[in-house]
Amino acid sequence: MIRLIAAATLAALTALPLRAETALQRNNEVLFQQLQKVHRLSDAQMDRIRAIFARSGVMGQGNPAITRHPMTPAQCAARIPGGPQSYANTQFERICGGKYMAPLYDPATQKPQDATACIDQFEFPDIPCTYPVVWVKAREAEEICAAEGKRLCDAHEWEGACQGVLGPPDYRFDLAKGVSAGTAVARMRAAHNAKYAPTARWSYGPAYQRGVCAADSVKSPGCNGGGWRGCGSNTYPTGAFPGCHSPLGVYDLNGNAAEHMNLPLAPDQMTSRGSTKLGVTEMKGSWFIFDKYRAHPDWCRWRAPFWHGSRVMSTGSHENYHLGFRCCKTLN
Template structure:
């Protein structure tokens, strides 16, 4: 029955996106999350409720989205079975979940020394699934919490990309007494200046075209933005095997940009157990980067305060090329972080 379910899911996903409604796509997505990753019925109920509260949350507007690669093509690249190709039993033992990678510093640690893990793929964290987009930072944090995970802090995403998780070095001293926007921009400038000389990408020391999921097309009607005008013309997650960091995390460059938590004070760090959280930080690049590079996208680069808000604000930003992935602290259990 399990094999039949996977075959049927692949057949369903072969139907052109325009033939499906967002609700139908999401219903199949929830089934696949349960099938591929073993997310529990109770967790799925919480995830469904978050999706149901949004008119746009999902894998893109099916009326206009034209994905750059089919899921069948992605599976073929993975030898015919992406779920099997990306299984890593060692990582599963360390992280206690499928398709997560331990974050550590290879210079001084082993994977087993990791105290935090990160999703290997953009949410829904399933090989060859299309990323979830049109998600607010608040919704991303809530979805992660529903699975017993959390939104990553900026330095964790950067460590996953760089290939070494090092201690956080947020310049909280530069943020004191300033507005959020002024604090972010002052902290960002100091951070980028510190790391620019050692800039690298997830796949290597120099920017390269053709390596990641970055050669898609923007919808012709999209320049003005909006749900009705912009297709989420993404690739399936993990479709470029070479677009991986040294820690085996995929699509950090390319496919979708990703929500992250940027703390402005020590008590806003998700990695320290905070549910207050800081402000939004959008990491990485997106699916047309081989054609149009809107900003730098090296691993430790931090963005200006674009569409800035508190992570948990109901006004936090959403758009057609913005997704997320989750982190998990060792010992974190389902429901251990509630909002």
């Protein structure tokens, strides 16, 4: 297993207290068992996922030594009418071919069965009342999605899931004009945000509301800006706030973990069109402290600056204590 871990990551991991390392491995093994059971993954799929986690050495539900989740999975289950199993939707499962996914479509002109893609209803591992996986690079997120037979979402798909309307892609492909990735993102962002600002809304409604989503947690005391040792992933269990869902039935788009998405800078970088080339990283949504500290705008179609920007498949793509992901799936 040691051969699977990159040298830099191995050095960081071996610097951790032994108890934290052991607890992380133990927590991840529980996660793997849940993942295989709920999503009916094969042993081969689980082997691929375990190898991706092993290469990281820090990926999981937070550093167990300092993470202090504000709610337990049992408390989450108790606050959901009908329990976590009530989130299962047989119509969605039939359309999407898997549990806890929601069809992406335009309700004004389409029905759910007209969808050509689906999105995870919850942050990975896409199981209600589990903590989201964080400390994951965009590359690793794409690899895990692929291992499950899914893919990383394009930015417009996440935005449509949040807004309640999957619209057509509106990407500006200025990279082809010879400008840098950062400049291309800036131009696209400015045009996109200006277009959608008049109709800005959050997944649950037209105005920001405190207490609706998983956004009332706190940073660890002395959190040093993002380090594994100093910043706990103090997230809530996914789905713990039943009112925090979009009109398309997708949860925790606002609050809990921020999420990696693919932002295409050329037509052949769209995962929704079958590309495996992929574009640059886009971080979507808000995270677990937003009811206390609004770090940036976070309405559904808002696109962020090129923060910690890289190609999605770069080995150096960003990871931190409040950054996770969810997957999409193309329907045949």
